[in-house]
Amino acid sequence: SSSSSSSGAPPKYPSPSPNSRKKVRCKNKEYGQCYNQEHVCPATCPTFCQVDCVTCKPVCNCDYPGAVCQDPRFIGGDGITFYFHGKKNKDFCLVSDPNLHINAHFIGKRNKNMGRDFTWVQSIGIMFDKHRLFLGAIKTSEWDDAKDRLSLAFDGEPIFLDETLGSQWSSTSKPQVIITRTSETNNVIIQVQGKLKIMAKVVPITDEDSRVHNYGITNEDRFAHLDLGFKFHALTSRVDGVLGKTYKDDYVSRVKIGVAMPIMGGDREYASSSIFATDCLASKFDGGLEETSLQTMDHASIKCASGMNGQAVVCKR
Template identity: 40%
Template sequence: MMRIRSNKYGLLVCSVVLVLAVSINGNSITCKSRKSPCFLKHLYCPVECPSTTPSTSASKVCYLDCNSPLCQPQCRNRKPNCNSPGAACLDPRFIGGDGIVFYFHGKRNQHFTLVSDYNLQINAHFIGLRPAGRPRDYTWIQALGILFNAHSFSVEATKATKWDPQIDHLAFYHNGFQLPIPQDYTSSWESSDRSIKVERTSAANSALITLSETAEISVNVVPVTKEDDRVHNYQIPSDDCFAHLEVQFRFFGLSDRVEGVLGRTYRPDFENPAKPGVAMPVVGGEDKYRTASLLSPECKLCIFSSPAAGVLNEYPGVKNYGGALDCSGGLNSGNGIVCRK
């Protein structure tokens, strides 16, 4: 494709925009130029990845890497990789954009900002407990609240008394309304402007959330196991296995001023306070990143400044009261809001 434009001296300048295409098993897939941001595109045909040939039900899925010179395929896990950058797992254990492991405990039944950028805010709702005689709460991430442009979106792990991996414990909400995404690994949902997409990556408890040209968020619901309880002496009660989220983030084009418990680790000038050589390096920041609710844009260091979320009514016949309803706090949030489509 050739474009002709005038420069500041009035001379005509020709530029070539490179568009790459690859044909795999008869399916032609077009990729953008390497100069522009491009997400990994799913391959829905059987194609050999660099190391294996996954099927749609396998633990890995194949993608086209549109940032590679020839749109080369690569394999990625269907579920979060808790040992890679951008991960938030366990109680909770983070791996920053700098590759350094750190723990951020926060407090139970409170919300903290994980990422705050000009067009993106990601908050987390923490659940937990404090056994008698312990100096702090044991905490896990139960829900994520996302403000993205004019959208509000949240995903939560619903409560489970006894853990059954065949039962789905994922709940999704968009602009205040619950999304009925069928329990099947081929199920998906997309906002009307195609800026948010949710794809189930297994029959239950796993999904990939894509924010157009901004982030990919892989989530998986897991319980606190009996072995974890034994090793760490959490003293988990018999009527709650504390189902929580394992999360892995992949970001595209964060600003140099990005903030948040995790977001700050992607800044080029960030110096991680986690002490090297310590088995469980704990970093603070509770006061800096505490926020009032799951979908609040405000904390002491937050910089999110996009249009008000929740103003897009995509559900005809259902009144949207505007604003970002916090539907993902669960029964313990105290907000008194129940959302249904």
């Protein structure tokens, strides 16, 4: 309601000043007018944005193709927004390609008034070559952004990152995995050389979110979850998965475009038996036995940043 602001009380979440917001640049030289120009992240995502080189504007990562955020709201490689609710405490395959497979573990809360759970992505398991990378949000009661709720592991070994901006971990194996903190806690960028980049942030369900959406969240469990932004470098034309299939050149979205919350079904097709299983019906993973990728095709004709025509965000920056 607007009564609190009209009474002169300060808003609950004051808008961050432009000085405290992250500054970002377009790194794609093909966009000469925009290249390397500095932009300030929007107030709605002060520490978590990127520049859309085409429009030359800063965009929240949750509003960009490859985003998986909130009550899983996806933005496909084709730029179309849809929801995939899955089921709580189950795993679903987001991306499956011959040498890249990504599953997500969903947590959730039953809503008595709806035929489905409210769900969020709590963790992801990424497989490539013979490696396994895990990224998860740790369960928490009262939320404090100064406390790190990130859980990371590579090939079964936990990863510990200093809680300082810019602290980094990298694998000794190839393709190299580099994980960098983009704030002291709860924010990282993960890069797997030649394969993908993930911007990840652990976020809670706030009282405000809960009130607006009727989630019924209390301080018993804040349902800490991941907001994710994916960029893929070398998907093949065989790619599948809830998000993966939206990157196919010939993909035509099945979601009903006119409705307020277009929902993608396919729970059965994308269900996995665990976070590191590649047994979903849509699986294409073979551990990289066939290394034929879009990289071998001519990239010159692909424009990188618009994100609105299929393969748009599937190329190197």
